[in-house]
Amino acid sequence: MNIATSWSTATGTRAAFDQAMTRLHDRMGGYPGYLLVYFTESYPAEELHAALAMLPPSVKVQGCSSCLGVMTEEGMHAEDGRALGLLGIRDELGAYGVGAAALAGDPRAAARAALEAALADSGRPGELPDIVWLNAAPGHEEAVLQGVCDVVGRNVPVLGGSAGDNHVAGAWRLLTRQGAAGDAVVVSVMMPALHVSSSFQSGYLPTTSSGIVTSATGRIVHAIDGRPAAAVYREWTGSLLDGVPAAGGNVLSLTTLAPLGRMLGTLGEVPFYTLSHPDALLADGSLSLFAEVAAGEQLVLMTGSKERLVARAGRVARSAIDLGGFAAEAILGAVVVYCAGCMLTVQDRLPDVVAELNNALGGKPFIGIFTFGEQGCMLDGHPSHGNLMISAMVFSE
Amino acid sequence: MAASDATREISLEELRETMVDLEQARRHERQLRFESEGLLEGLQALTEARDTGQVFDKLSRVLRRFVPFEDAFMLLAGASGELRTVRATAPVFEGLHWRAGKMLQRVLDGQIVCVFDLAEVPEWQDQPAAVRNRARSAIHAPLRSETLNAVLVFVHAQPAFFTADQVRLLERFAPLGNQALISIEYRQQLEERARELRAANDALETSHLQLLQSEKMASIGQLAAGVAHEINNPVGFVLSNLGSLAHYLDDFLEVLSAYERLEAELPPSLPGLSALRALKARVDLGYLRRDVLLLLQESHDGCTRVRDIVQDLKDFSRAGGAEVWQAANVEAGLDSTLNITANELKYKAELVKEFAGVPDIECLPSQLNQVFLNLIVNAAQAIEQGGKVWVRTGREGDAIWVEVADDGRGIPAENLGRIFDPFFTTKPVGQGTGLGLALSYGIVRKHNGRIEVDSKPGCGSRFRVWLPIRQVAAGTEETHRRDP
Numbered sequence A: 001m002n003i004a005t006s007w008s009t010a011t012g013t014r015a016a017f018d019q020a021m022t023r024l025h026d027r028m029g030g031y032p033g034y035l036l037v038y039f040t041e042s043y044p045a046e047e048l049h050a051a052l053a054m055l056p057p058s059v060k061v062q063g064c065s066s067c068l069g070v071m072t073e074e075g076m077h078a079e080d081g082r083a084l085g086l087l088g089i090r091d092e093l094g095a096y097g098v099g100a101a102a103l104a105g106d107p108r109a110a111a112r113a114a115l116e117a118a119l120a121d122s123g124r125p126g127e128l129p130d131i132v133w134l135n136a137a138p139g140h141e142e143a144v145l146q147g148v149c150d151v152v153g154r155n156v157p158v159l160g161g162s163a164g165d166n167h168v169a170g171a172w173r174l175l176t177r178q179g180a181a182g183d184a185v186v187v188s189v190m191m192p193a194l195h196v197s198s199s200f201q202s203g204y205l206p207t208t209s210s211g212i213v214t215s216a217t218g219r220i221v222h223a224i225d226g227r228p229a230a231a232v233y234r235e236w237t238g239s240l241l242d243g244v245p246a247a248g249g250n251v252l253s254l255t256t257l258a259p260l261g262r263m264l265g266t267l268g269e270v271p272f273y274t275l276s277h278p279d280a281l282l283a284d285g286s287l288s289l290f291a292e293v294a295a296g297e298q299l300v301l302m303t304g305s306k307e308r309l310v311a312r313a314g315r316v317a318r319s320a321i322d323l324g325g326f327a328a329e330a331i332l333g334a335v336v337v338y339c340a341g342c343m344l345t346v347q348d349r350l351p352d353v354v355a356e357l358n359n360a361l362g363g364k365p366f367i368g369i370f371t372f373g374e375q376g377c378m379l380d381g382h383p384s385h386g387n388l389m390i391s392a393m394v395f396s397e
Numbered sequence B: 001m002a003a004s005d006a007t008r009e010i011s012l013e014e015l016r017e018t019m020v021d022l023e024q025a026r027r028h029e030r031q032l033r034f035e036s037e038g039l040l041e042g043l044q045a046l047t048e049a050r051d052t053g054q055v056f057d058k059l060s061r062v063l064r065r066f067v068p069f070e071d072a073f074m075l076l077a078g079a080s081g082e083l084r085t086v087r088a089t090a091p092v093f094e095g096l097h098w099r100a101g102k103m104l105q106r107v108l109d110g111q112i113v114c115v116f117d118l119a120e121v122p123e124w125q126d127q128p129a130a131v132r133n134r135a136r137s138a139i140h141a142p143l144r145s146e147t148l149n150a151v152l153v154f155v156h157a158q159p160a161f162f163t164a165d166q167v168r169l170l171e172r173f174a175p176l177g178n179q180a181l182i183s184i185e186y187r188q189q190l191e192e193r194a195r196e197l198r199a200a201n202d203a204l205e206t207s208h209l210q211l212l213q214s215e216k217m218a219s220i221g222q223l224a225a226g227v228a229h230e231i232n233n234p235v236g237f238v239l240s241n242l243g244s245l246a247h248y249l250d251d252f253l254e255v256l257s258a259y260e261r262l263e264a265e266l267p268p269s270l271p272g273l274s275a276l277r278a279l280k281a282r283v284d285l286g287y288l289r290r291d292v293l294l295l296l297q298e299s300h301d302g303c304t305r306v307r308d309i310v311q312d313l314k315d316f317s318r319a320g321g322a323e324v325w326q327a328a329n330v331e332a333g334l335d336s337t338l339n340i341t342a343n344e345l346k347y348k349a350e351l352v353k354e355f356a357g358v359p360d361i362e363c364l365p366s367q368l369n370q371v372f373l374n375l376i377v378n379a380a381q382a383i384e385q386g387g388k389v390w391v392r393t394g395r396e397g398d399a400i401w402v403e404v405a406d407d408g409r410g411i412p413a414e415n416l417g418r419i420f421d422p423f424f425t426t427k428p429v430g431q432g433t434g435l436g437l438a439l440s441y442g443i444v445r446k447h448n449g450r451i452e453v454d455s456k457p458g459c460g461s462r463f464r465v466w467l468p469i470r471q472v473a474a475g476t477e478e479t480h481r482r483d484p
Ligand SMILES: Nc1ncnc2c1ncn2[C@@H]1O[C@H](COP(=O)(O)OP(=O)(O)OP(=O)(O)O)[C@@H](O)[C@H]1O
Pocket: B374, B378, B379, B382, B406, B408, B409, B410, B411, B419, B420, B424, B425, B426, B427, B431, B432, B433, B434, B435, B436, B437, B438, B460, B461
């Protein structure tokens, strides 16, 4: 039973895959039973899919594109936006299954179908997975999660990250051995013989700026307190968006430290929030977010610091370890989901993020991906979709 | 933003993160405490359990608070690899058979398996619709010890009902539970050993008593033989004297008749003749003549009876030397036994004897007589008064049977299993020792036979003793000793 990672930034998809795969094979002493493949859009997923054909049929594969790079315990990997990372799990006594489905206008049904396929693939039909690992095209994560809950209920830990691309231009891809696609959901069920624990968190503080959503459709907020949402948000954030033209535009990389929060509940006396990341000011004066909001909800401007973003990944990993009650020497490895928006904000400090993670995980193998939306279980214990989140899934003996 | 402000904000943000961590830790802690409570209660329940049935009952009662299932049942793995439901909280789950498919096999191998949709699991697809309707999700937990390979199944009618937390609780519980089970079994083994020792002790006690009993019988036998001898001699000469007396009397009477014929021819004036006639009339010689013969006959009969009874007494106890296997007739044995018990019977019951004329059998006759004696005495004692006792014999193939039946009070069903136990008696202190049937059983077993009982309270009882005509490995003491 072991876990290992490898990576490559070689030019040429096949060369990169071969290099990383050879290294992984060496480190594991054989092929893994379960393989995660994370890559930037510079390596076309279709070519990676072709490369997967060289693996023994028993190897189950899930993967997706990551924004601008990937992390492993060996560092942040990105060369001209090019990076490929692998994480392999060998766990002969456990069971893993992978399923995929095209979203095709019905993300909820697609998630159901993908999860059912994954359960069937695990060879343990009907059994409750220890964890559901999810990657989907960004945009419909709420519905995707509903589909997951339709099948296994709301009591299963679901963890995941939405596929990212390098320029927020829809070039994200999902990957399994069945194929590669842009508009899809891929999901794994894990019933490992090893132990797994996870944590899903964010930080941020509420400010005094807040208002009630008076008009919204899905992820577009038209009006706050009866006024155009984009204008209200500009007002709340002072000079932050001065460079953005009046006609609107992409604001993703600017708004990471100024997301909008919706109160989810209270911890003792103190309210806590789920975050929505504004990604664009639209020409009609509305505001586009990375998560759904509804009319009547209160939005609070949140504020965060770069320093916390750097420190948070390690903290989340530590939290997962604590919750699992894992001994440091028993830890086998981890998968870390790091919000792409956060990554863009802390770009120059990514080596510190890796160092924090290595510190928390004791140098054990991990893979970190940069996503356009994160899924996990909040304090209420049920799966939900959030923005600007960081999650860690840690495996232990 | 002022630098000091930024610092304050950073620390506030970190504070919030810490709060989330703390909250999570608190909840985790609470969950663990809840679990530990469950573990403790479960263990306590286990240690109170005396057998696996109780293990299930107590465990399911406790665990329900922590894993709120609707129903639970226990599967036991059989030698064939099949499992069957041995205990359940609801009848619909009882008596089910399960094949150990892949899922159950993993449970048997020690893994806890939580199923959110039982319709997908082959083992459950085999089950009747009534079961499948009532159970849509389940947790299967192994319960294992040195001798037990069982599966506890907790079910709920709602799909995806059980949670990973509940599975984890059971995972934490399993090793402790199995350990507790092993110690229960260990305790059971100890108790078993103690029971064996006690049984061995009892057996010793019984054989000791048997020894005492046969010593008693032997000394009674000796006594009887002594007394019999003492009686036999006088009775012998009384009988032979009576025989002589009868002859003499015949002679006397013949002489008397001759005298009487002569008397008739004497002249009435003969002196003394009237005095003689007066004497004859006074003693009523005619009557005496008839009666003396009767008296003699009765005395002879009585003495013969005394001789026979004494002979039976001797036969019965066969005092002295160890008895040898021999061909003997049980009907003869029954007759002499009935002779001895005649008194016991005659005021209470009418005796009905139905002998089929069975052949001689290879046996220890005086021991069999003890059996018959006890059966007949028991029958007599079961009757208040005005009853009937039947003594029958018969033959079937290579065996004969002797039956003693009565229309007395009968044996209540709850006692039927115990009447052959040594010291089991319902008779008042001093009357019964409760050894009669126990000893009879031993004797009949020694003959490779058996005793059947049929009884109806209020109507009567029937004891039938089956005895083989020939002993299989003929004749030596050794072969007959193999039975206890
Ligand atoms: N014919 C019968 N009718 C009713 N009960 C009987 C009969 N035979 C035996 N039993 C019951 O079985 C018990 C045991 O019989 P068993 O002959 O062993 O002992 P006992 O007659 O009580 O004492 P013991 O024979 O030593 O004097 C009796 O006490 C009586 O309750």
